[in-house]
Amino acid sequence: MFHSIEKQVSSAFREHIQVRYGIDVAVAIEQPRQSDFGEMAVPAAFQLAKQLRQAPRKIAAELVDGVGPIPGVAAMEVAGNGYINVRLDRGAFSEGLLRGQSAMAAVEGEKIIVEHTNINPNKAAHIGHLRNAALGDTYVRMLRALGYRVEVQNYIDNTGVQVADVVAGFHYLDGKSPAGVKALMADPSVRFDYYCWDLYAKTSSYYKDHPEALEWRSRTLHAMESGEGELSELAHLVADAIVEKHLATMLRMDVEYDVLPRESEILHLEFWSAAFTLLKERKAIYFETEGKQAGCWVMPGLSEEGKVIVRSDGTVVYTGKDIAYQLWKFGLLGKDFFYRPFQTYADGRVLWVTTDGPAESGQQFGHGTRVYNVIDSRQSYLQDVVVAGLRGLGYQSQADRSVHFSYEMVALTPRCCADLGIPLSEEDRKRTYVEVSGRKGLGVKADDLMDTLIDKALEEVASRHGEASAEEQRQVASQIAIGALRYFLLKFTRNSVIAFDLQEALSFEGETGPYVQYAAVRARNILRKLEERGEALPDFASELNPEALARQLQSEDFWQMLLAASKADSALERAATAGEPAHVAKYAFQLAQAFNNFYHQYPIIHEENREKKVFLLWMTDFFRRQLERTAGILGIRIPTYM
């Protein structure tokens, strides 16, 4: 509602400026410094001042005089050095909120692909992976809330070095056969992904002390490529099992996917050779004949030397396959995967996985018009190579629509390492934070963190709702824990390094997920208590006429609260434009704050005046809906009680 008026005000000024001055400008709408200045501020006069060579105040006055009436706007005035402050018609505004339901219209002609999570299937997920998934999943929810068609891909590198290292560990260090590994996977006392976490660290450190053992890696990689032998069988076993673990971990966070494109299919279906042909034909890469890159196919432009895409032994580097994959996402490769169902989510949605044999599913993926790759900022160079590949092939518009949705890493504070019993070098102890490392086995496992959070939430729930069944308490605790975790991961903007601190993440007070959940629970409680007292929820539309709404909204307090609650769309739009899920989190917190304030200050059920009571109930219900919707976009559930 607020957002639609913002757009109307903006376009009214834009048109007027166009007609009057012949200048086309995008008219920004800002929030006034103080709430008593009005609801919107238009700084357009400042933008025009330079071109018109006139004082901003004078232009502002002309604009206010000339722009004419705008629906929903009660008054406009010039303020400060040339601001135009806009005051809304409170009665009409609330009337619109009460009656008009503005469902977001579907956006036609766009299909957005978001790739996120992408964890190497060789060990348990850690907290850095959770940040990736939380960001990706929330951005997906944001785009869907805005009406976009979105496809979520989770790329599985099941033939890479990391898998090979764990396989080598099983085979050479543990001396385990495929049957032995199967037995391990079936053993309920073993967390297989945790086992691999340790094994990966063990193998990596063994390589360090015994460089000759690196031969195991190349032997394993060759076996995986040929698809034959025990090592290859082990690789399939391990990768598939770990993928399932990752999916289960992510499901705890309410993160779901549409399709799992796998590197094994990219190899078997020869995506690379199709891309290679294109790259050569269109001269996006060249064959180097001299220097240290002699014998390689090189992509020029990005650096002095260019980037090697095909090694002198004829094998392709990872980034080359990534270019092929990116082409496929846009439907530009001329090849396609086959698919089979991998699992079915609780709501009946099917998660598909790629396969190399023809399948009669008729399923179609890819063919996106825009692609977001959620990958940490350390890989920005390689993402630049991928985009340069598209450009080199002449796909300018697709290159422009390839977005590296980058974010900074999650690191651990030295204090956190101490809490978790992670030994640190003298040097590391002095740092502000320490990078997590799968290779060193240094990090916080995702499931451990969630378990710790649930335990803590359970203590709180049990102390407040000891009468509830254990199962119910656990469910509530779990929703609170996940709410806390998702909010924690989302409250930081993307390019801020999260120095993970366990105690901070475990907080359920202040700017946290549970704070938002608590506000929504309180709103629901009021409505529930009303019914428990034998009263029905009023029919707001018939009981509240425009005069009544305007009367109640003479209270500045109520008006500011209603205003805050009505800005969800506006906040979402800004957050999506900025590509910052953190902005949605911030808004959710402000919304909860406004409601808690309202809740504390005004008795609702006990209000004697009928009109006021109905109005307060309507406000409560409106807050409730906005809180639930915003929390939903963040992937945060609202428990039945707290």
Added chain:
RNA sequence: GCGCCCGUAGCUCAGUUGGAUAGAGCGUCUGGCUACGAACCAGAAGGUCGGCUGUUCGAGUCAGCCCGGGCGCACCA
């Protein structure tokens, strides 16, 4: 050496793309549970926005140069 990111209250972070008197949470101090359960609310203290120059009506925001921290820059992924 080159490239990218960061530096804002004691701590952790926002800051609507250059706008009005720089905000929030935590922590500290003070006050509030016989209201719809306090995982809450109210109030106070706390700032040379790393530094210096510049761009202009206006700079936390843009440019240049420094200082400090992080991450990249493979025929690894």
